[in-house]
Amino acid sequence: MVTAEYSAHHLQVLEGLEAVRKRPGMYIGSTDSRGLMHCVWEIIDNSVDEALGGFGTRIDIRLHPDGSVEVCDRARGIPVDVEPRTGLTGVEVVFTKLHAGGKFGGGSYAASGGLHGVGASVVNALSERLDVEVDRNGKTYAMSFHRGEPGQFAGPSPDSPFTPFERSSELRVVGKVAKGVTGTRIRYWADRQIFTKDAAFHLDELEQRARQTAFLVPGLEIVIDDERPQAVSGTEPSSTSYRFDGGISEFADFLAPDTPITDTWRLSGEGTFTETVPVLQATGAMVPTEVERTCQVDLALRWGTGYETVGRSFVNIIATPKGGTHQAGFEQGLMKVVRDQIQQNARRLKVGTGEKIEKDDILAGLTSVLTVRLPEPQFEGQTKEILGTPAVRNIVTSVVTRELAARFASTKRDDKAQTSLLLDKVVSEMKARISARTHKETQRRKNALESSSLPVKLADCRTNDIAQSELFIVEGDSALGTAKNARNSEYQALLPIRGKILNVQKASISDMLSNAECAAIIQVIGAGSGRSFDLDAARYGKVILMSDADVDGAHIRTLLLTLFFRYMRPLIEDGRVYAAVPPLHRVIVPNPGAKPNDMIYTYSEKELHTLLAGLQKSGKRWQEPVQRYKGLGEMDADQLATTTMDRAGRTLRRVRVQDAEAASRVFELLMGSDVAPRRDFIIGSSDRLSREAIDA
Template sequence: MTAEYSAHHLQVLEGLEAVRKRPGMYIGSTDSRGLMHCLWEIIDNSVDEALGGHGSRIDIVLHTDGSVEVRDRARGIPVDIEPRTGLSGVEVVFTKLHAGGKFGGGSYAASGGLHGVGASVVNALSERLDVDVDRNGKTWSMSFHRGEPGVFANGAPTSTFTPFETNSELRVTGRAAKGVTGTRIRYWADRQIFTKDAAFNLEELAQRARQTAFLVPGLEIVVRDERRADGSTAAGPVETTYRYDGGISEFAEFLAPDAAVTDTWRLTGSGTFTETVPVLQPTGAMVPTQVERECHVDIALRWGTGYDTVSRSFVNIIATPKGGTHQQGFEQGLMKVLRAQVEQNARRLKVGTDKLEKDDILAGMTAVLTVRLPEPQFEGQTKEVLGTPAVRQIVNNVLTSELMARFASPKRDDKSQTALLLDKVVAEMKARISARTHKETQRRKNALESSSLPAKLVDCRSSDVAHSELFIVEGDSALGTAKLARNSEFQALLPIRGKILNVQKASVSDMLSNAECASIIQVIGAGSGRSFDLDAARYGKVILMSDADVDGAHIRTLLLTLFFRYMRPLVEAGRVFAAVPPLHRVIVMNPGTKPNETIYTYSEPELHTLLTKVTKSGRRWHEPVQRYKGLGEMDADQLATTTMDRGGRLLRRVRLEDAETAGRIFELLMGNEVAPRREFIVESSHRLSRESIDA
């Protein structure tokens, strides 16, 4: 580091160097998430072709050598020379940032690709990339090493690579059948860029393939996994085909988590708008030009008996999980129509002057919203939020027109379903108002004022919510030790007896009538379900403290199921933790008068490492090493030092990065379906060692 700063300190990164220097800017991260994002970029190029009516099948193959291949039968990447660069179309696509056919040149009416950086970024972050294109009766091939075109000696990514010295060459390597076109891309991710544990996730890939097949009716997507998991006895590759001719109506039915109140309604329409965009002229200049755009809207919508909302939105088949202008227009249209209908039927519904709110309408709703338009404006390369302003009003108009027509329909089915829908949303509104009224009359009292809190709660003295902690303790024996080990100023204790109710299987009424579940909800003091109020929670941290054995893990899972289903905002805010009690206590004997040293370890490998280190230092330890079977075996000082004292304890924060994935896992592990759980246990049995089971 130097205080001098002048022009010679500045660096200009040319071509794909910028991608390799700052990969996170283009793919978000360099872990498995970023690895999957690269794969989406390649797949989406093939999907864009299918969206334009070119090709009806895409094959995705995960090879045993860590590479991945994507094949389609679309038009194929152009192989002729691009006049401005003098390079073949293939080389331009894979080596030039912001180069492609999706900048409004007429090749694509609507596409997911916009910025021209997808394929070139994947190439820059690949140790090797091979592309084969079938066009004009020939097969054209080219290979790249970390973005540089050249020739490999053989099929391995580590084989000798010879870069082109003067002119690069798009080689003809075979003949293609008459009329056959398409592209095959195979690449090996660069392990200099991606983390060691980054891997392709088959479940995530299958989910994305299924989603895309729903969004492009008639498109067949084949996912083939040729890898073999460590210890797996499964023979041969796993191959799954996805094809759905019903489109987003089938998608909504697939996503719906509850029994239907209405059929799946399909609402379609379009609108036009004008916008000023730079248009590339034949001379190479960009000229601001006012163009007219058409936006097509397609919505599949249904309501069910539950209160969970499942909503998916897409722009040109690209998922927009954070919404955008199309989502805003959708919600505005729903509010407008249903409020008007409730006002018209106020006497029958007995609503008085109360007004519907968004949550009343969204409860139990499953919706798939798709819009298709040329050159949409997204926020960033990850395309999670649509920003095109005019789309809001177009979606609003289409939804309002189509939904009003449904309510005005003289058909018997439409009349009965719209009446049931109004009954449902009004019932949700009345439940919300009732809960709010009850909350206002039963304000949360602090520990000194309250006589309704469970008698077994050992509360803390502090009223400072941000610094207070609630330990949910397994068993009365652990409670006795924890009382002596805690700091009574800010640490509260709530004991539970063994395994609580599995709320994934139970109804809401069963959950509330269960003494343990009701006590936890009552002590936290913020309600449950839709009425949960995070600001009313009585403690800043909720810490699950169970034994370090299989039963303790099961109890922790049951508690997390309760928090996930009925107090999810607490988990989302990062306020739920798992305590990490030690597994072993080792007393290392020191020579002479030096006092012995007490060391705690938290896993078997950590214990073996410690004992090896002690042996090498020439010291001994007391035999036998104490193995804690439960919290109750510790004395108060040991529990305080290892598990409860803020100065030395270890806590695991429970994180909720992907609610959908977490929901599927909870349903698999704790739900009513036994067969998938049995299959999961059988397939995963190789991961568990017999020594880790307490028997």
């Protein structure tokens, strides 16, 4: 109940880990699956920081069947001696005290991801149970915690009776290890009082982050064992291992979704800056001190034939998905160098004085991995998604400007050829952007007072309700004639295409725009293409691909989907692209007397055989031969409407993109310019493919 009275006794002072349990979102971002995954990486990153310092080359992560997570390393191990100011062992300090740890400039870590000293203690506070074991000094030490409080459990599960320590804590010695063996094992059960019911560990996210970390720390092996019931097939648990002896150049090649036009360039350098920070003295006082910092910059980048931009940035191997000063410095240096080069080559590139290169033109087709390492970086919040250290921007800009300009000035034949191709691509992107913007502005749906410049072969619909309208892209003029009579012209529009359109996975943007069929599709949809695509400007609520139910029809459908995936992907992501499902067979079942015959349509060979067997079993006969449709043009208007176009009886398959990166790799494999991988795929997969599946 809210009262008007407000005095000092209404104020609350949250002690120790109470603040974490009261406001968990402040420390881990959220209490759903994202926050649960953040806790895992708070523990793993401590082991990774040890590996960065040269201690330990393997980290084991195990997802147990009871929902707990265990992280093991062979690093130096958490200190077990007594910390003098608190009188507690190092283990208890790390797991129970906020803002306590070895990453405040004490010399234990030159550069690390952990900066605030709250990671392990936050995970402990949000865990129903946490067990830690440390191997040091020839012994194995152990301690357990219940929602952040140290004590002892009477059994192995978090539900076991728990007895908290009352007078003093005890770091138990539970075993012996060989001399020189060190390491840490942490196992914890997330507290379901804190996290939402649907919060779960996502193995794919864990594997993606582990792979990323293995790229960033060459030589480090990360092993993930998933022993949860849904992950175990047979008796063996799921196990995945990641280790890469290369660096961020390999990472950039792995991330790149397209065919390269440049090699993967590596730009490295460093710079120094000074900042005033409070330094903890031996007396316990904080004294402002001016210190000199060194920032190391390492960048791998390459351009490809596509227009997608794939960028990853890291600070001390901690991902910064929202960028920060290092990302801003990278883009600033990149813009400066490329603009200068285009200005110097304006005559060869045919760039007019009124044409200006924008950032998106340069970033199109760029895959980059940027890493900076510096002591005690300033992040915005515990989740470390944005770097805030101001001086890093100028250092990164300086390194990128110097190294990239040297690349453009290189007299090596390969460098000259690649930089020339890059400038041509950037200028091409600029011209395509200007052309697409002009095209989009003139191709919006015309009202009654405007003249339409849409293709003559488009049979448009009458409705102005975008959500209700449908565009059928039809294979061939013969099918168009039937479809015109079968459609509902109020809300169904038809656009015929002639044969197989251009394979845009292998073609350039200019080739795509100059192709009549591709240009007509983009023009009719009216929302632009590529980076300038505006989903809100699309003229139709559904785009339905209607091709024959044969191999050629499947190929045409694949080519169309390639066009949509590369240049109008928001339509797919919004669930507005569909494939029509026309029938393969028509079975006529005669009825006695004047009753009309039954017409039954089937959509696969298996469905046909099942139907005929059922008819035979029930004593019914059918007309022979059973009609097999070779194309949409063989149907009359009533049949096409009933089976494929009428909303009441048709079947549509919605095209979805669940994983853009994986889908991009499949399109590049099946439709790209590199023939050898596609040939290997066809040869290796041919025995798993049935001919009937192609015709379905």
